[in-house]
Amino acid sequence: MELGPSQIAGPDGVERDADLWQRCATGDGEAFGLLFDRHRERVFRHACRLAASRQDAEDLVATAFLELWRLRDRVRMVDGSVLPWLLATTTNLGLNARRARRRYQRLLERLPRAGSQPDAASVALEAHGLGIDGRLRAGLQSLQLRDAQLLVLVALEGYSVVEAAACLQMSEPAARARLHRARSRLGEQLSGEAIPQRLAGQEDVR
């Protein structure tokens, strides 16, 4: 696939999410397209953790970006980036899949898919060391949604507790307490199985 210049996120000179977001507000669709180019791969990798198939993961990505625009008045940036919001929303959509995504079902059915590629879910789960398909999803589903979103951002996506708390609009102490609870519960849920260290480990001190 041919990639746009903004696919390479981060280097100097690349327009920040916050700037692109402002352009979106004026009806600049291409700015939204650039946000999609920039974050779709990371959102897709996360979606693969929660999805049962490649198509399911793709639908999650599409829904997350559609929600980004639909809920634009409520999107909260962290350090000028929409990525944490997208990841938290993807977690929400992945764990509350059917009804939440039904909103866009017909729209998604219209999008063409072509070619055959290896199943994303199994590949991604393996890549993340998460083992059996569905185990992480089941574990996250046993948590309160906010706890699951928090755990994903901190334990799987590498955000600090402070950043994740900002994204989810909660205080840092509350986030730490929730994170501790989430890890404990996940440990109970997955007892007897090998739990990835970053999910079951101690709270992040950042």
Add this chain to the structure above:
Amino acid sequence: MSVEMNETFTVALRRLLVEQVEHGSTGRSWSRRSRRWSITAGAAVALLAGGGGIAAATGAFSSGVPGSQAVSYLAAPVSIAGNGTETVQLGKAPVGANAIAIEFSCLTPGTFNFADGSGVSCSSQADVSNSLTYPDTYTLSLSPGQDSTTITADPGQRWRLTATYVTATTTPWKVNASGQTYGSQNQNGTPDLVAVIATNRSEGYVYANQLEGPQPTTPSQAVAEGHQEPGTLTVYESDGKTPIGQFVVGK
């Protein structure tokens, strides 16, 4: 090994997103025209607060449910936020459009009326939150040349509407081995077994004669019924015999 999205899908999705932003921001204009909604849309917000939802004619159900509307999208959706009574200009209707698929959310508590007397009521902040998470979905039939629709509400009552031109056709109900009709409520009436979403999110059916009275047809009824004591119904497969979940009526 890297994992990537399907290329064709990615390109089409990007195009859709770009179009959506362009239409969503520039498609806003307002004019005074009155329009008629094609279906009765009851108190989906109140019902959803109970943990499930009647598919009714809201289009909220899977497209394969008998009696539901099969919809083909013809244009990118237009999202509009409104305050009080506003008429929403939707732009020129594409060839073949006979309806508008809409999603409606309350942004504040209030009663939001549509031209045919149906509507949505959000009586509390919790209803607003629920409405934002699970917008009410309807299909509104179009008259020839129609390119707008009106939402009526008191000043200060805010709402959001997403509208898309579609071609809509209603599929017939089906009949199970016991001779019972099953499917979504629609403009033709109510089948013996009504499609619902159970509290466990399974899609199934409840007996229409067990639903507590007729579905509300006005916002005031919706509010009144929203304060009724909860009633729990068993949700069945389409055979009307195999239980698969529960449906809560009222709050």
